[in-house]
Amino acid sequence: xxxRATVEELVREFxxxxxxxxxxxxxxxxxxxxxxxxxxxxxxxxIIGDEPYEPYDRPPLSKQVLKGWVPADHTKxxxxxxxDADWRLGVAAIGLDRAAKQVRLADGEQVxxxxxxxATGTRARxxxxxxEAALDGVHxxxxxxxxxxxxxxxxxxxxxxxxxxxxxxxxxxxxxxRELDIPVTVVExxxxxxxGALGGVIxxxxxQMQRDHGVDLRCGLGVSSLEGDAAGHVRRARLSDGSTVDAxxxxxxxxxxxxxxxxxxxxxxxxxxxxxxxxxxxxFDINGVVTDSIFVAGDVARAPHxxxxxxxxxxxxxxxxxxxxxxxxxxMVNLEPNYRPHLxxxxxxxxxxxxxxxxxxxxxxxxEIVFTQGSVEERHFAAxxxxxxxxxxxxxFDHGKWLEYYGKLIExxxxxxxxxxxxxxxxxxxxxxxxxxxPRVPTAIPDVVLTGHAPSERTAEFxxxxx
Amino acid sequence: xxxxxxxxxxxxxxxxxxxxPFYEELRKTPVARQPDGTYVVSTYRxxxxxxxxxxxxxxxxxxxxxAGTEDLGEPAAEPIREALxxxxxxxxxxxxxxxxxxxxxxxxxxxxxxxxxxxxxxPDIRRLVDGLLDDMKGKTxxxxxxxxxxxxPVTVIxxxxxxxxxDEPRFHHWIETALxxxxxxxxxxxxxxxxxQAGARQAVQxxxxxxxxxxxxxxxxxxxxxxxxxxxxxGPEGRMSKGVLASNALLLIFAGHETTVNLIAHSVLTLxxxxxxxxxxxxxxxxxxxxxxxxLRFESSVQFWHTRSALEDIDIAGTTIPxxxxxxxxxxxxxxxxxxxxxxxxxxxERRDNxxxxxxxxxxxxxxxxxxxxxxxVAVGEFVxxxxxxxxxxxxxxxxxxxxxxxxxHVLVDIDGIRD
Ligand SMILES: Cc1cc2nc3c(=O)[nH]c(=O)nc-3n(C[C@H](O)[C@H](O)[C@H](O)COP(=O)(O)OP(=O)(O)OC[C@H]3O[C@@H](n4cnc5c(N)ncnc54)[C@H](O)[C@@H]3O)c2cc1C
Numbered sequence: 001x002x003x004r005a006t007v008e009e010l011v012r013e014f015x016x017x018x019x020x021x022x023x024x025x026x027x028x029x030x031x032x033x034x035x036x037x038x039x040x041x042x043x044x045x046x047i048i049g050d051e052p053y054e055p056y057d058r059p060p061l062s063k064q065v066l067k068g069w070v071p072a073d074h075t076k077x078x079x080x081x082x083x084d085a086d087w088r089l090g091v092a093a094i095g096l097d098r099a100a101k102q103v104r105l106a107d108g109e110q111v112x113x114x115x116x117x118x119a120t121g122t123r124a125r126x127x128x129x130x131x132e133a134a135l136d137g138v139h140x141x142x143x144x145x146x147x148x149x150x151x152x153x154x155x156x157x158x159x160x161x162x163x164x165x166x167x168x169x170x171x172x173x174x175x176x177x178r179e180l181d182i183p184v185t186v187v188e189x190x191x192x193x194x195x196g197a198l199g200g201v202i203x204x205x206x207x208q209m210q211r212d213h214g215v216d217l218r219c220g221l222g223v224s225s226l227e228g229d230a231a232g233h234v235r236r237a238r239l240s241d242g243s244t245v246d247a248x249x250x251x252x253x254x255x256x257x258x259x260x261x262x263x264x265x266x267x268x269x270x271x272x273x274x275x276x277x278x279x280x281x282x283x284f285d286i287n288g289v290v291t292d293s294i295f296v297a298g299d300v301a302r303a304p305h306x307x308x309x310x311x312x313x314x315x316x317x318x319x320x321x322x323x324x325x326x327x328x329x330x331x332m333v334n335l336e337p338n339y340r341p342h343l344x345x346x347x348x349x350x351x352x353x354x355x356x357x358x359x360x361x362x363x364x365x366x367x368e369i370v371f372t373q374g375s376v377e378e379r380h381f382a383a384x385x386x387x388x389x390x391x392x393x394x395x396x397f398d399h400g401k402w403l404e405y406y407g408k409l410i411e412x413x414x415x416x417x418x419x420x421x422x423x424x425x426x427x428x429x430x431x432x433x434x435x436x437x438x439p440r441v442p443t444a445i446p447d448v449v450l451t452g453h454a455p456s457e458r459t460a461e462f463x464x465x466x467x
Numbered sequence: 468x469x470x471x472x473x474x475x476x477x478x479x480x481x482x483x484x485x486x487x488p489f490y491e492e493l494r495k496t497p498v499a500r501q502p503d504g505t506y507v508v509s510t511y512r513x514x515x516x517x518x519x520x521x522x523x524x525x526x527x528x529x530x531x532x533x534a535g536t537e538d539l540g541e542p543a544a545e546p547i548r549e550a551l552x553x554x555x556x557x558x559x560x561x562x563x564x565x566x567x568x569x570x571x572x573x574x575x576x577x578x579x580x581x582x583x584x585x586x587x588x589x590p591d592i593r594r595l596v597d598g599l600l601d602d603m604k605g606k607t608x609x610x611x612x613x614x615x616x617x618x619x620p621v622t623v624i625x626x627x628x629x630x631x632x633x634d635e636p637r638f639h640h641w642i643e644t645a646l647x648x649x650x651x652x653x654x655x656x657x658x659x660x661x662x663x664q665a666g667a668r669q670a671v672q673x674x675x676x677x678x679x680x681x682x683x684x685x686x687x688x689x690x691x692x693x694x695x696x697x698x699x700x701x702g703p704e705g706r707m708s709k710g711v712l713a714s715n716a717l718l719l720i721f722a723g724h725e726t727t728v729n730l731i732a733h734s735v736l737t738l739x740x741x742x743x744x745x746x747x748x749x750x751x752x753x754x755x756x757x758x759x760x761x762x763l764r765f766e767s768s769v770q771f772w773h774t775r776s777a778l779e780d781i782d783i784a785g786t787t788i789p790x791x792x793x794x795x796x797x798x799x800x801x802x803x804x805x806x807x808x809x810x811x812x813x814x815x816x817e818r819r820d821n822x823x824x825x826x827x828x829x830x831x832x833x834x835x836x837x838x839x840x841x842x843x844x845v846a847v848g849e850f851v852x853x854x855x856x857x858x859x860x861x862x863x864x865x866x867x868x869x870x871x872x873x874x875x876x877h878v879l880v881d882i883d884g885i886r887d
Contacts, residue, residue: 373521373561380565401830405519421521422529422778424561454820 007335014114015333018043021103021111023093024119024259025049027057027318028298028325032117033083035329045085046111048103050092053144059318061147062172063351067179068155072148093120096266101293114293115332118263118275118283119325121299122256122316127164132226135234138250141169153249157182162237162247164223166193168350170253171206175352178213185216185245187223187237190437197348198359198395200435201369202383205376205397209353216245226250256316258300268294274302274314279341281328295332297324297342306343306448306460307410308365308392315346330456343450343458345407349400355379358400360407361393369434370417371426374399381426382406385434386416390447413447413463471653474499474507474797478652478870484863486770486873487812490800498786505793506777506786509800511807511824513784518829522779523794525831526560530776531791552675553710555718557831558774564830567711570702574693575627575834585837588623592842595619596849604885608860611850611878616731617724619846620839624723627838628716629692630681638677642721644670646869651773651795671717678713678720693719719835726768727839729867729874733766734759734847736878739859741814748816748851755848758816759840762847763802763825765814768839770799770873772827798824799873855883 020036022029025047033047049055056075064070088105095104102110124140127133137158139150154161154177161177163170166188177184190196192203193210210217222240229235237245260270268291269276269284275296276284281303283294296302298321304310315324327342334340349358366385374381374397382402385393391414394406409418417431452458476482477489490509493499497510508514517523524530556568575584599618603609621639625632648667650660685695694716697707707715738745748754775794780787788794802823803811826833833839850857860879867876 374565375562380562401832402519402521404515404829405521408516408519419522419779422524422560423521423526424565 011333011335014043015039015041016043018114018333019112020045020115020117020332021113022047022117022119023049023103023262024117024121024298024300025051025087025089026055026119026121026298026321027077028119028121028321029117030055030077030083030325031080031322032119032297032325032329032332033085034080035326036333037083038081039330039333041333043114045083046088046113047083047085048088048091048093048105048111050090050106051143052090054087054089056144058142061144062141062169063176065147066151066154066173066176068151072144072151075144093262096263096268098266098268098291098294116294117325117328117332118294118296118300119298119321120259120262121321122258125252125254125257127226127250127252127254129225132228132234133252134232135226135228135250136232137234137248138226138252140252140254141173142256150249150251154180154182158247158249159183160185160245160247161249161251162187162223162245163251163253164237165253165255166190166206166210166217166219167196167253167255168194168348168352170251171210171352172350173251173253174210174215175213178215178353183214183216185218185247186210187221187239187245188217188219189222191219191435193217193219194357195435195437196364198363199366199369199385200437201432202363202395203435205379209355209379213353256299258314260300273312274300276312277301277303279303279306279343280331280339281324281342282331295328297321297328303342305362307345307413307450308362311365313346313362315344317346317348319347320344340456341458341460343460345410345450347403347407355397356400357395357397358403359393359395360403361385361391361410363393363395363434364436365392366416366434367436368416368431370429370431372418372429373402373421373424373426375426384409384416384418386431389416390414391416391418411450413449469502472499472501474501474509474795475653477800478650478654480652480654480866480868483866483868483870483873486799487803490797490803493797493800494804497784498788500786505795506788507771507795507797508783509797509804510784511801511804514796514798514801514824515828516783517775517781517794517796518827518831520781522777522781523775524560524778525558525564525775526554527558527774527776528554529560529778530774530793553708553714555711555714556834557718557722561830566704567707567715568830568834570704570707571693571697571715571834573702574696575838585841588627588838589841589845591626592619592623592845593849595622596846600849600853600885603854603882606882608879608881611735611880612728612732612875613877615846615850616728616735616878619731620724620727620842623838623842624720627693628719628723629685629690629694630720634677638674638720641670641674641677642725645674646725646867646872649869649871651870674717675713678716679709682709682713682716722833723835723838725872726835727842729872730763730766730768730839730843731846732875732878733768734762734843735850735857735880736859736864736875737762737765737814738847738851739857739880740862744814744816745851748848752848752852754816755844755851757818757821759843759847760821760823760825761814761816761818762843764808764818764821764823765802766873767799767802767823767825768872768874769825769827770871771795771797773871796827798827853886854880855886857882 055077092106093103124142160183163174163186174184174186193206195203223237225238227236258274263270277296281295282290283296299316302312302314305313323344324342327340331339347360363385366387368386371383380398382396382399447463473489473492477486493509497513499507645667648663685698689695689699777788826836858881864875
């Protein structure tokens with residue numbers, strides 16, 4: 001038998017009788033499992049999840065579920081196909097032994113694997129003072145249970161809700177409160193809502209939007225402590241300027257923490273920013289060497305992105321979990337040269353205060369912004385972000401149908417400012433500083449563009465610039 | 468004589484039943500300049516790019532050629548457009564387009580305003596379809612257009628909009644007259660088409676008059692349906708002017724039945740030509756949902772659209788479409804583009820990743836798509852289930868004249884009977 005035939009035989013055999021373990025039974029885990037079966041993997045598949053529930057969808061939790069439109073237990077993810085798998089739900093993975101190729105579970109069991117997918121996602125950052133975090137009425141939102149409990153309390157209704165942190169989730173919670181006619185105070189340490197994700201210029205618009213809807217928005221301030229009543233229910237918050245806010249529900253939306261603790265000692269490049277992997281989802285070890293048998297997808301993954309100067313991006317977005325999982329799963333049952341990169345343009349959507357906010361690309365990668373279409377006053381607009389003369393991201397407020405256009409420009413490393421539209425131009429189309437809190441130092445590399453349109457065809461191409 | 472371009476050949480009436488070989492030729496030049504200065508775009512990727520390009524206008528008033536300020540080619544001689552004084556959502560750009568569409572949307576579909584409006588029509592649609600099939604009992608030959616495809620959408624759109632069904636024969640006549648004069652091919656210059664144009668202009672004017680009167684009636688006395696609501700209720704952005712509303716009413720009456728009629732007719736025709744697919748659908752009725760998407764791809768109800776133009780020079784696929792040039796987007800061709808769809812000329816009811824352009828894309832994505840989908844799913848699903856041993860009598864059947872809304876005039880089918 002030739003060497004090539006032997007390898008092909010091994011792949012066939014692995015597909016027929018290999019053992020794959022997926023840790024993390026949520027969006028990325030489920031989509032990966034489906035893709036594995038789709039790609040003809042008939043071996044044993046074990047899916048481990050620490051939550052007791054079948055995979056469910058998180059975006060509705062801070063939207064429809066909080067509003068009371070959809071019960072928290074009606075968010076189960078639709079199944080795209082049969083997945084014949086051994087589901088171990090309600091039990092956490094607590095360790096990984098790469099030498100023995102085993103995942104250690106909290107119940108003491110060891111699960112052997114030939115290939116492993118890490119899809120453990122992130123969890124909500126808790127209010128840092130544990131005693132205060134334990135007060136009744138103090139919440140974070142990540143899980144079904146979180147959303148269910150918070151929804152119940154919002155239905156009471158509370159006299160005032162305090163939201164700490166005005167990122168996307170915090171802003172969505174504030175929006176739901178206003179829709180339910182509940183007084184709400186939002187405290188944000190930065191200069192405006194959404195400023196980390198979209199910069200100060202858009203942040204100002206978001207701030208105005210919140211104020212127009214009656215949110216008591218306090219920016220440039222922190223919450224220093226939470227105080228409870230005798231019964232242990234939160235009643236008041238003390239802010240860094242010495243003022244206080246009386247509230248009986250507090251939602252801490254302080255960002256997320258990657259679920260990597262169980263990988264300690266495994267020798268993988270896992271840490272605060274996630275698990276490092278290549279663009280095909282193959283995990284790196286701490287030496288920066290790519291592994292053959294361990295893959296990563298979803299919120300917990302962190303991979304270099306060709307369009308963003310090969311910076312390792314962690315994308316906490318729904319699309320990223322789905323497409324990253326599909327690419328990783330494909331690569332788990334294929335060999336070079338049939339590997340597929342996961343070259344998604346990051347994208348995000350959020351609904352708040354009656355406006356559909358969407359972005360494509362990586363806005364914080366830009367240092368300039370220009371309004372390209374529509375009207376800021378009417379909150380129907382598109383804006384593009386630029387970095388060194390090229391477009392790197394775009395954001396739309398109720399103008400989502402144009403995102404595809406900007407996405408194409410970004411993929412093609414199009415110019416910034418982009419070509420002016422023929423109509424519906426805002427009066428001022430001059431680029432201005434985007435006002436991100438943390439500007440980066442640019443490095444000099446040629447432009448990279450994405451080519452191909454089907455996920456399996458997408459590759460990168462260098463197009464050195466001649467100026 | 469100069470040889471005709473593939474596009475001109477595709478538009479010839481003689482090729483109406485099968486324009487696809489010409490489309491195939493056309494796609495070799497994804498953006499093809501025509502002798503009249505029109506740029507015809509025929510490949511999927513390029514059409515999608517232009518549908519999302521804000522330098523492309525949908526407003527014929529912004530296109531010097533189409534607006535008739537330059538005597539270049541036939542698009543100027545379009546009677547429907549001339550007869551309409553106000554734009555509708557399909558012939559205007561943002562911000563007008565967005566505002567009017569936003570005003571109309573809540574009265575039609577679209578969560579959160581009216582999430583159940585369309586799905587609540589399903590029982591009615593089923594009853595209608597059942598009735599039409601019941602009426603075929605005892606017949607051995609039916610016309611899938613006149614007996615089936617036509618009556619359903621007309622009845623439904625009248626109900627949704629609040630247009631009296633009694634008026635249907637009148638606007639049916641107006642629409643036919645207008646469409647028969649609307650020609651984008653080499654035959655547009657013929658005596659016959661030219662002679663039809665005066666009549667078409669009159670028909671559209673009469674139709675406009677009819678819509679205006681109907682709206683006036685609803686202003687006096689509100690009634691059921693979307694038009695009355697638009698006349699009488701303030702949306703978040705105020706009320707539409709009467710002229711704009713009348714123009715949009717025409718668009719909806721027109722689009723609401725023309726395209727759906729052709730889609731149902733083509734679906735029946737296509738399934739009869741593909742007995743395996745028909746049998747599969749009979750065995751697995753749940754395939755009707757992806758199946759209708761495939762039928763939409765396979766025989767797009769709107770073969771191309773013709774009101775777009777370039778507001779700037781646009782570089783695409785190695786060509787520059789110059790500022791001011793009319794752009795025709797050939798959906799019917801894009802939907803058979805092998806670069807996008809594997810084996811595009813095969814009918815595959817289970818096709819995956821079937822993002823066809825049967826309803827277009829971008830901001831002008833078909834307003835009526837959810838309604839059309841529901842109607843066609845019910846109609847075709849029930850036809851397949853209930854009609855016994857259907858056989859095409861004539862293939863290809865006679866086609867209607869118009870190229871945009873391409874469809875068979877009659878589809879005669881021999882049947883053994885109608886199941887309950
Ligand atoms: C409230 C909310 C709203 C959102 N809204 C949007 C939105 O509008 N748009 C958007 O694009 N994205 C949104 N997101 C983000 C989106 O939900 C995530 O990107 C997506 O869920 C990521 O999927 P994942 O499978 O990678 O991770 P997760 O969904 O976090 O799943 C990881 C799973 O692994 C489990 N797990 C963790 N550690 C272990 C362990 N050691 N052993 C076993 N199991 C473990 C976790 O409990 C969890 O079930 C939202 C997220 C939240 C929380």
